[in-house]
Amino acid sequence: YGTTLGNSLRRILLSSLPGAAITDVQIDGVLHEFSTIPGVLEDVTLIILNLKKVALSMESEDSQALEINVTGPMEVTAGDIQSNSDVEVLNPEQYICTVADGAELHVRMNANKGRGYVSANDNKALADDMPIGVLPIDSIYTPIERVNYQVEKTRVGQKNDYDKLTLDVWTNGSITPSEAISLSAKILTEHLALFVDLTDEAQNAEIMVEKEETHKEKMLEMTIEELDLSVRSYNCLKRAGINTVQELTNKSEADMMKVRNLGR
Numbered sequence: 001y002g003t004t005l006g007n008s009l010r011r012i013l014l015s016s017l018p019g020a021a022i023t024d025v026q027i028d029g030v031l032h033e034f035s036t037i038p039g040v041l042e043d044v045t046l047i048i049l050n051l052k053k054v055a056l057s058m059e060s061e062d063s064q065a066l067e068i069n070v071t072g073p074m075e076v077t078a079g080d081i082q083s084n085s086d087v088e089v090l091n092p093e094q095y096i097c098t099v100a101d102g103a104e105l106h107v108r109m110n111a112n113k114g115r116g117y118v119s120a121n122d123n124k125a126l127a128d129d130m131p132i133g134v135l136p137i138d139s140i141y142t143p144i145e146r147v148n149y150q151v152e153k154t155r156v157g158q159k160n161d162y163d164k165l166t167l168d169v170w171t172n173g174s175i176t177p178s179e180a181i182s183l184s185a186k187i188l189t190e191h192l193a194l195f196v197d198l199t200d201e202a203q204n205a206e207i208m209v210e211k212e213e214t215h216k217e218k219m220l221e222m223t224i225e226e227l228d229l230s231v232r233s234y235n236c237l238k239r240a241g242i243n244t245v246q247e248l249t250n251k252s253e254a255d256m257m258k259v260r261n262l263g264r
Contacts, residue, residue: 002151002164002165003151005165006150006151006167009167009181009184010147010167012188013144013147013169014147015115015116015117015142016115016116016184016187017116017142017144017175017180017184018113018114018115018141019114019141019143019175020056020057020058020111020112020174021054021056021111021114021141022052022054022056022066022109022111022139023063023110023111023112023123023139024110024130024134025051025109025135026107026133026134027105027107028104028106028107030044030133031132031133032044032135037105039072040097040099040105041097041100042097042098047107048135048137050094050095050096050097051109052138052139054089054091054096055089055090055094055172056087056088056090056111056174057087057088057090057173057174058087058111059085059086059087061113063111064083064110065108066081066082066083066109066110066111067081067082067083067106068096068107069082070099070104071103072098072101072103072104072105073099073100073101075097076097076099077094077095079092079093080096081109090172091172091173112139114141115141115142116142117138117139117140117142118139118141120137120138121136123136123137123138123139143173143174143175143180144169144170144171144172146169146170147168147169147170148168149165149166149167149168150165150168151163151166156218219245220245220246221244222244222245223244224242224245224248236259236261239259239260
């Protein structure tokens, strides 16, 4: 099920994990997103685009106020965002705009927690009363930047039809890749549990429970190549016609003492 699991986890990682993002922006002297700001190189549209890229980590579930209040000349980055202790800017190097000598820039923002992606229109609809001059923006809540997965055939014992799933996960730093995969798996299993609960038979079925005897049989089927032996030991066993763990366990101590150069 390597491809099935890999594709499912990838979709959940990219769309369903919780995170924090800026939801609206208010800039002094600006009434709409197509405005320009005196003394600021970028227009409002480009400033908003850069603010969308700011990665945040929030402890509180409540909306948090953020602010930028600077006087040029300077290059404004996410590190210039002022906030309380509940909010951490994870990419302070993120460029926002350039302010000319003597020009002022005052930006007020709100940040919230959410999941996946929420459009500016949805953010506007969620707000109870958004005053004139407050600009809702698209919010990219997901902490996941990129996900790749690879499925390869692998061997377990004598069987070589198993899938090996490798996941490559890039995050914004608010969550580790291991935590992200674990949370995605939990989301997936909780949704699948709805179908498992349809019948008692499915709840009681043992699908992945491996009996001890079966495990023992697999161990005996292992080849000596899988034992990570030294080159000399491996060659000695091969010369003696021993190719599997089963064949090795069938030999007595006396038989093994007769194998030339083994253990010397």
